[in-house]
Structures are given as structure tokens and as C-alpha cells.
Amino acid sequence: MSKLKENSNLELKNGARIAVLGGGPAGSFFSIFALKLAKQIGKDIDLTIFEQKSFLNEGPSSCNMCAGVVSESLVQLLAIEGIILKPPILQRAIDTYNFQTISGDVLLNSPSLQRGIATVYRGGGPVNKSASETNGDDTHKKISFDDFLIDCAKKEGAKVVNIRIDKIELNNDKPEIFSKGEKLFDADLVVGGCGINATTAKMFEGLGIGYTHPSVIKAFQSEIHLGKTNVLTRFGNAIHIFLINQPDVKFAAITPKGSYVTVSMLGKDITKQSVVDFLSNPLVKNKFPDSWSTPDAFCRCVPKINVGAARHPFADRIVMIGDASSARLYKDGIGSAYMTAKAAANTAILYGISDTDFHKHYYPTCKAINRDNFFGSLMFAVTDTVNKTPIIRESLLRLLRNEQKHPESGYKCSTVLWDMFTGNERYTDIFVRAIDPRLLLTFLINIFSIIFIRFKTIWRQ
Amino acid sequence: MKDEESSLGKDYKDGSIIFKENSAGKEMYIIISGKVKIMKEKGPVETILATLDEGDFFGEMSLFDNYPRSATAMASGDVKLLEINQKNFLKKISKDPSLAFRILEKMSQRIRLTDEKILNHIFEMQNIAKNPFVFT
Numbered sequence A: 001m002s003k004l005k006e007n008s009n010l011e012l013k014n015g016a017r018i019a020v021l022g023g024g025p026a027g028s029f030f031s032i033f034a035l036k037l038a039k040q041i042g043k044d045i046d047l048t049i050f051e052q053k054s055f056l057n058e059g060p061s062s063c064n065m066c067a068g069v070v071s072e073s074l075v076q077l078l079a080i081e082g083i084i085l086k087p088p089i090l091q092r093a094i095d096t097y098n099f100q101t102i103s104g105d106v107l108l109n110s111p112s113l114q115r116g117i118a119t120v121y122r123g124g125g126p127v128n129k130s131a132s133e134t135n136g137d138d139t140h141k142k143i144s145f146d147d148f149l150i151d152c153a154k155k156e157g158a159k160v161v162n163i164r165i166d167k168i169e170l171n172n173d174k175p176e177i178f179s180k181g182e183k184l185f186d187a188d189l190v191v192g193g194c195g196i197n198a199t200t201a202k203m204f205e206g207l208g209i210g211y212t213h214p215s216v217i218k219a220f221q222s223e224i225h226l227g228k229t230n231v232l233t234r235f236g237n238a239i240h241i242f243l244i245n246q247p248d249v250k251f252a253a254i255t256p257k258g259s260y261v262t263v264s265m266l267g268k269d270i271t272k273q274s275v276v277d278f279l280s281n282p283l284v285k286n287k288f289p290d291s292w293s294t295p296d297a298f299c300r301c302v303p304k305i306n307v308g309a310a311r312h313p314f315a316d317r318i319v320m321i322g323d324a325s326s327a328r329l330y331k332d333g334i335g336s337a338y339m340t341a342k343a344a345a346n347t348a349i350l351y352g353i354s355d356t357d358f359h360k361h362y363y364p365t366c367k368a369i370n371r372d373n374f375f376g377s378l379m380f381a382v383t384d385t386v387n388k389t390p391i392i393r394e395s396l397l398r399l400l401r402n403e404q405k406h407p408e409s410g411y412k413c414s415t416v417l418w419d420m421f422t423g424n425e426r427y428t429d430i431f432v433r434a435i436d437p438r439l440l441l442t443f444l445i446n447i448f449s450i451i452f453i454r455f456k457t458i459w460r461q
Numbered sequence B: 001m002k003d004e005e006s007s008l009g010k011d012y013k014d015g016s017i018i019f020k021e022n023s024a025g026k027e028m029y030i031i032i033s034g035k036v037k038i039m040k041e042k043g044p045v046e047t048i049l050a051t052l053d054e055g056d057f058f059g060e061m062s063l064f065d066n067y068p069r070s071a072t073a074m075a076s077g078d079v080k081l082l083e084i085n086q087k088n089f090l091k092k093i094s095k096d097p098s099l100a101f102r103i104l105e106k107m108s109q110r111i112r113l114t115d116e117k118i119l120n121h122i123f124e125m126q127n128i129a130k131n132p133f134v135f136t
Helices: A025-040 A072-083 A145-154 A200-205 A228-234 A270-281 A333-351 A355-388 A390-405 A412-422 A427-434 A437-460 B061-065 B086-095 B097-130
Strands: A015-020 A047-048 A091-093 A096-101 A106-108 A116-121 A159-161 A168-169 A176-179 A180-186 A189-192 A216-225 A236-244 A251-258 A260-267 A300-302 A305-306 A318-319 B010-012 B017-019 B027-042 B047-051 B073-083
Touching: A015 A025, A015 A180, A025 A333, A047 A200, A072 A116, A072 A216, A072 B027, A072 B086, A072 B097, A091 A251, A096 A390, A106 A390, A116 A251, A116 A270, A145 A159, A145 A318, A168 A200, A176 B010, A176 B073, A189 A200, A216 A270, A216 A355, A216 A427, A228 B010, A236 A355, A236 A412, A251 A270, A260 A270, A305 B010, A305 B061, A318 A333, A333 A427, A355 A390, A355 A427, A390 A412, A412 A427, A412 A437, B027 B061, B061 B086, B086 B097
Parallel strands: A015 A047, A015 A189, A047 A159, A096 A236, A189 A318
Antiparallel strands: A091 A116, A096 A106, A168 A176, A176 A180, A216 A260, A216 A300, A216 A305, A236 A251, A251 A260, B010 B073, B017 B073, B027 B047, B027 B073
């Protein structure tokens, strides 16, 4: 365990130095909320974000690699906090989801009847963006969501240093942080917002504080250039979810962004060939212009995504946030970063920075996410079964279409699916709504209807 | 589909009424872009109480007290607004009470501003009472 002196009365005093390792959303959110709250209670803190990357360049090396979808719930939370997402940071505002299965598709409109979901680039955009953009005005604008959040943190008073912290020592009262063998300072608090792709997470495991990084799986993201007009006319303001039974693919989605679409795929051993196969599937190809063919080269990355929970993501004067701690299963990673970062900032500023403080005031947020993920995995297992069973799949489509045709009877199933794929609600809430007896009965009636129709067709033949 | 629709929220054209005074309200609004006038009618007189800008929110009072809208909100120029309904808003606050800090901060600022206006008004009335024939 930690070599730091155990102390349950640790708190940030005036002039306290905070080192935030990682300038992704988790690190920036922590900085924004900690600095705001400290100002509000008249506490003067000195906060530095250490981020090696510049998010302004194109391609995966300057990107925190994810689908770049900000859920409706998070868009609203950020707006309440005074963080408004607008172009050029906002690539497209989404109000519709299109569910494409091999039995047909259905369009689900946002229950709030507004463009509430934001799509963004985490870095400076796809490789060779400037060469392929149709609108030259956009090429020199800062479009990175992560960079935008760092700017928000700077406005609150955060310092940003573009170096990597490669060593932390816990020999004295306070953690000592080092870069390239040189000691930088003794930190009153070290915040690990380093995600799971970074070796920094390993560094925290080596501290002997009991921290173990979460289990991960690999995802595959590709940015395909289509041109602004094609993206607008073919994909509009809709994210397209594909449940088309491609071998080893759990889930695939196409997200419109500016003059590109982001193809996100989740599953075992997804390769560039899996993406090419996916794009060649007639159901997918149908969404693209007739003259379009899969390019030989496109911007792609294989990020790891958090599918488990970190063990003991805190200690005296240390707290791990975002993906390095707990994240919602498959969805709303930026939302998880917001939740954990805010809980950690509130704890550090209002309560204290000891292991006990974090356990009492921060850990409940992580535990709530982890508990919720149990229901998330149940819901995704059900989706998998629906996807693989033709009768159930057709019944679901029939039910969804009926709801869209007859809005007076309510959007029970549509909102369950909407919230699940948009990451808008907790999985627990969605699960409770999904097992509503009336909804299950309607679903059952639809299953029997489909079976009846099939029998009738066979009988006639 | 217009490219301008790639902005978040809902669009309101110049002069359109977002909500009317005394109407029932279950939503609060955050201004994504543009300006919104908050107005109150007393007889034939229409007074502009405030002109709100990007990032400001309004309509939150009805979410807390469940009373009808206390004023009319009108788009001044083309406006884009993010709408948050009462249930979602209260759910968010119950999950994270610190979310209410910024709302309370804004509401406190508005109360201070109102106090100042009332005080100025009383001061002017007292001046008029003391010197009824002096017009400033």
C-alpha cells in the first residue's frame, strides 16, 4: 500500500499544487470544476494539466480516439455548466437514429424533438483532412473537442504543460512528480486522467496503492471522406446503427461529421478488412452514393475501450478519473469522464484528499457506474439475441414501426432503444422500463403475429 | 436539409414567442446562439425586463415553483435554444446537486439586480415626493 503517511485529515490548503495527468475530457473537466469551486469558496489552488499531445494536428497521434458522440444528457449538463458546443467544435447535431437490421430498418426521432446530440472530433480531424475538405474555410479552424475543453480549463486558471509525467514517487509526505528524470514538484494532489491507452495508467499500478486499471477491449474507428453534400444528403442528422450479423462484429455505427463519416465497429479482432467487408455489405453500401467505392486508404485507429472497473482508483493525495477509473459500458465515455471528474473535484475541494475522503465521497459515483454496467451488459446481451433471432428481430421492428405510426399510444420501446444506443439514460433505468409488463406483453403479441404471418405464408405456398 | 441545421437545439425566428406570460411551463431554455427578450405586460404597457445572450438560461423558475410563466420570452433575431424539460432537469439535479450551483449563482445575480432596480426606483419616488415640481 501507499508509502505516504495515512491521514484522514488531508485537505487542499491555499496555494495547494494539483497535477492533472492527461488533458482529455476527464482531466479538463476535473480542472474546470475544481478551479470553479475553489474560486467560489475563496480557495486559491495552483493546477497544472500535463498533456504531451497537441490535439490540433490531424490523425490518430493527436486524437484521443473515440466515436466522438456527446450524448443529449451531457450536452444539456454542459450547457447548464456554461459550456456550449457550437460549430466548428460541433461537427453535426443529431436528432435521429436509424436502426438497420437485415430484416429492415426503422428511424427513431429524438423524444425531445430537438437536435440534442453532438458529434465532435477529439483531435484535429482525420489525416489529410485539409486536402480533402470541400469547404476551405474550415481547414484552419480549431475543431478539437479536447482542445476546446482544455481552453475552458485555461480560462478557469489551469496551466497546461506539454510534457509527459513518467515517474511518481511516494517517499515523502506528498507525491513527487518527474519528467525525463527531472523532479518537477511535490504535488498536494495527483489526478490520473490518463485513460487506458497510456502507459501512465501502468505507472499508477506500480505505486503500490492497490490500483489496477480496468479491463479493456479493442474498438475500430475509421474516418471515411464523402464530402459535405453527400454526408448531409445521405446521413443528415442521423446516426446509423447496424445490427447486420457480420461475423465477429458486435455492433457497428456510422456517425456523420462535417465532410466525413466515422465508422465505429466493436467486436473480436476487427481489422481494416472487417471495415472494408462492412462497407461492402449491400445494406451499408445502399447508404452511400452509387458512384462511391471504399477508398484504399483512410484514417483509422484501434482504441481500447473500458469494459470493466478499476480497482481502488484512489489513495491519499491520488485520484484516478474517467476511463482510468470507471466508464459506462460501450457508451458515453465522455459522460463518464464528466461524472467521475466532477465527483473527484467536489471531493477534493469540499471534503478532502485522503483515501477516506475519496472512498466516502468519490467512490460512490464509480460504484454507481459499475453497478449500472451490469444492467448494461444484460441489455446488450438481449440486443445480441434480438439481432441473431429473425422472429424476435422482425417483431421488434414491427413494434417500433407501430409506435412511430401511432404516437398516441406512446413510444415505450422506441425510447428504450433510443436511450440505450444514445447513452442518454442509466442502463438501470432503461432496464426497468424494458421489463414493463405492458411493453413485454405488446412485444409478445408482436412475436405471435410474426409467427402467425410466417405460418400463413408457408401454408399458402 | 440546410447546413445551418447542424447546430444544436431548436430554431426560433426573429420575433417568435418562445413562451407567453401566464402560460404553463415545464421547460427551461439555454441560449445556444442569438438573443432573447424577457418582457412583462401591465395593461397596455410592455416592459422589457432583460435581454439575454448566448449561454444564458431562462424559464427555470417554473421548473422549481410550478407556477405559470412570470414573463414572456421572445426571440430577438434568429435564435437557437436548447430545451430541457422539468423531469430531466430535476433528475439531473437529484443525481448531482452541485449542478444547481450555477443556476443559484445566476438567480442570485438576478435578485441582486432586481434589488438594485427597486432601490433606485424607491429613491426616485422619494425624490419626486420631496420635490414634486422638479423634473429630472
